[in-house]
Amino acid sequence: MLDDRKASILRAVVQEYIETAQPVGSGRVSAAPGVDVSSATVRNEMAVLENEGYLAQPHTSAGRIPTEKGYRYFVDTIGAPGALRGEQAKQVKAFFARAHGELEEMFESTSRLLSGLTAWTGVVVPPSAADVAIRSVQVVGLAPSTALVVTVLADAMVEKHSVELPADVGDDVVARASLHLAAQLTGTMRGAVPADVATTGDADTDGVVGAVIEVLRRTTPADTAEEVFVGGASRVASAFDAVETVQQVLSVLEEQLVVVTLLRDVVDRGLQVAIGTETGMETLADAALVVAPYTVDGERAGSIGVLGPARMNYPEAMAAVAAVSRRLGHHLTEG
Amino acid sequence: MLDDRKASILRAVVQEYIETAQPVGSGRVSAAPGVDVSSATVRNEMAVLENEGYLAQPHTSAGRIPTEKGYRYFVDTIGAPGALRGEQAKQVKAFFARAHGELEEMFESTSRLLSGLTAWTGVVVPPSAADVAIRSVQVVGLAPSTALVVTVLADAMVEKHSVELPADVGDDVVARASLHLAAQLTGTMRGAVPADVATTGDADTDGVVGAVIEVLRRTTPADTAEEVFVGGASRVASAFDAVETVQQVLSVLEEQLVVVTLLRDVVDRGLQVAIGTETGMETLADAALVVAPYTVDGERAGSIGVLGPARMNYPEAMAAVAAVSRRLGHHLTEG
DNA sequence: GCTGGCAGTCGGTAACATCGAGTGCCAGCT
C-alpha cells in the first residue's frame, strides 16, 4: 500500500522509536540508513503517513510516534523472521541442552528464558491435556468419604482431583476401584473418558468408580482453567511508564484463564503478533504480544509468547519466540 | 521507653501517615484524638522523637514521617491484635465456608483472600511436606529408561519426580517396583525415606526401586524449593511510587525460594511483623511483611503473610493475617 | 518533484517570585 519511500520512512520511525522511546523527528529519519532524502521531504511524507493513520504526533512541535497501524505495517513487512543474535542463540541452545526433569519446571524456566531473551515477560501455555493418553490412574483414600484421583498422562503431566465418595467405604474398596479404573482407562485419551465403564459387580466399588469417572469427565482439560507459566513479570514495571498501566497488565497476568485464552485466541487467528487492541483486551492497549504455537509429534500442542510494550523490538522478539517454540517442540517430541 | 505523650504523638503520626501517605505536621497531630496538647508542644516532642530516631523529616519545612523504628514502636504497642471489621470477618467466614477441592486451589485463593482483605499482596506457604506421611507411591513408566514417581501425601499433596532408570526395563518390572515401593513406603514420613528397603530378589526391580528411593531422598522437601502462592501481585504497582521499587519487589515475589525462606525466617524469629530492613532484604527496605504461622493438628505447618508498603495499616493487616491463619489451620485440620 | 529556507508552534527548562505548611525558638502565662 505504501510506496517504497513511505515504507522506509515508517520503518525508520518505528525502529528509532523502539530504541529511544522518544518521538522521532524528520531530522533523525532523514539521517537513518535506507532513507536518502532530505528532512523536508521526510516531513511531507510523514504528514501523509499521519493522515493515513500510520503515525501520530503527541503535540505539534514534537516528532512522530507509530500508531498501532504503523506497528502493524512494520511487523507485516519484516519479511524473513530473522535469526537470533549469536549470543542469544547460544543461550537458547545451552538452555535446551541442559533442560531436564519435570515438565512444570521446564515450562517455568522456559518462560524465564523468553523473558531473558527479550527483556520483557515470557509466557508458556503447556499442551492441552485433552489429546494426551492416560498413562495411569490411581485412587488414594484420604478420609472416610474423600479420595484423591491421580492421573498420569503420557506427556508426564500429573493431574489430581479430590473425589467425594458416595458412601463411607474402606481402603480395600478404594484399592479395588483404583485397579479397575487403571485397567479401564489406561490408554484412553484424557479428553475422551467414557461415561460408563464395565462394572465390577460390587456395588460399593462401582460407586467409587462412578464418582471418579464423573470427576474426570467434569474436569476435562479443555473446560478447566489450564495452567500458564509466566516468567519475568517484574519486567512489566519497566515496560510502561504509567503506574496504572503496569497495574492493569499485571492484573491480566494474574488471571491464568485470561492469559491462556488470549494466547490461544491470537494463535487461532493466525497471528504472530497482536498489537494493542488487536489483543482484544482494552487493558493491553499499550502492550503487544508476540506468540508462536509449538508442535509435539507434529501436532500443535501449546503456545508460547512474549508480552511487552507496543514499542518492543519485534524482529528480536519474533526471532526469540520462533527459536524457542521450535526447540521446545523438538525437546518435547524427543521425550 | 517513651512517655505517654510521646507515644500518643508517635501513634498519631503513624496513623495519619498510613492514611494519607503525606508527611504529618504538628497541627494535624495536635488535632488528633488522644493528643490534647498544643501544636507547639507537639513540635517540641516531635523534635525529640526525631532525635531518638522514631521520626524523620523529608525536608526542613515539611512534616514528619515515621522511620522503621517508629513503625516498630507502633506495632509493638498496638496491644490487642484487634478484630476484623464486620464486613471483612464475613468475607473470611464465607470464604472458608465454601472452600473445598484441591489444596493447591485452596492455597491459591487464600492468597487472593489475604490480598483482598488488605489491599496488598497475599502470600501462602503450604505446610512442609517432610513431616507428612506418605499415603501412596506409584511409579509409572514413560519412556524405556525414564519413569515418573508420583507420591501422594496424607495431606492430599501430590509430588512427582522423574526418574532415570538404570536400565531399559519393561513395564512389568516397573509395575513390580511400584507395588514393592508402595508396600514399603506407605505410612513413612516423607522426610524419612530410608536409604535401603527390603530387596525383592530381582535385580532389575531392585534397580528401579533403588533409583526411586534415591530420588525421593534427594528431593526431601526441606531442601527443595517449595512452592509458594502469591495473590494480588499487581497491588505492588500501587504500593510504591518509585518504579524501581515496584520492580524490585516484584522480582522478590518471583523467586519462590526467597519468599519461602523469608516468611519462614520471620516466623522463626518470633515476629509478627517485619518492617523494612528487618526483613533482611535490602530490596524490601520500603516494604513490610505481616506474617503468621498456622497450625494443623496442633503442629506448626506453613505460614501466611501480607506484603505491602512500610506504611500499611498494621492493625488491619495483623487482624486479617491472624484471622485467616487461624481459620486456615482449622480448615486443614478438619480435613 | 525534491530541497533549502523560514516562520511558527509548543514542550521543556531555567530563573524568579509567591504562597503556605511547617519548623524552631522564645517570652510569657499558669
Place this chain on the structure above:
DNA sequence: AGCTGGCACTCGATGTTACCGACTGCCAGC
C-alpha cells in the same frame, strides 16, 4: 517547671515569564 501563643524563618510546591530548541508546515527555487 512546663505548656502555649507568637514569630521569624525555611523550603518545597506552585505559578509566571522568558527563552531555547526541536519540530513542523509551507513555499519558492533549483
